[in-house]
């Protein structure tokens with residue numbers, strides 16, 4: 001609260017600034033070695049896709065070089081990409097995901 005020039009009292013209203021969180025796409029990348037079945041398994045395991053959805057996304061990556069697996073807040077997107085990348089290393093496949101700012 002402070003005194004204005006005209007002698008009146010102004011109350012500083014703290015407006016609740018509610019910004020929507022910035023969203024990130026998890027992008028799956030093609031390579032020549034990862035088996036198609038492994039990619040389909042990963043898409044079901046880490047992104048909750050049905051076998052049909054997973055196959056569709058895998059084929060899009062295979063044909064176009066990359067495709068979006070899902071759009072999430074930064075923390076969730078980072079965690080999902082790390083899970084996929086570590087699981088792929090564990091299974092000795094070169095499959096990789098990366099993040100891209102959505103919209």
Ligand code: TYC
Nearest residue numbers: 029030031034036039061062
């Ligand atoms: N290109 C791979 C193959 O022919 C299949 C593949 C699809 C790999 C999608 C990675 O993200 C990927 N076995």
